Amino acid sequence: MGFFSGCMDARSMTSIKEVKCPKCSADIEVFVRDGKTVGESVCDNCGYMIKENQIAQL
Ligand SMILES: [Zn+2]
Known part of the structure; x- marks a missing residue:
């Protein structure tokens, strides 16, 4: 844990998602x-x- 602390501030509304490479x-x-x-x-x-x-589509 701790990956989402520090620079990953929840208030920034930034998250990490996995998308499929179109290629x-x-x-x-x-x-x-x-x-x-x-x-x-x-x-x-x-x-x-x-x-x-x-646009990130899952
Ligand atoms: Zn690829």
Whole structure:
């Protein structure tokens, strides 16, 4: 535990979600705030980049 403390302030409304890579279907962890991605996340498997401000759908 403790992962969500510190920089992960609950008041920021930022959470981590796993989305499916559209390219290879691997799970990618993205930061989500208000239903949109924050920052860029890269698929560990194929290198696909999810850019900022994408709508996060699960
Ligand atoms: Zn991928």
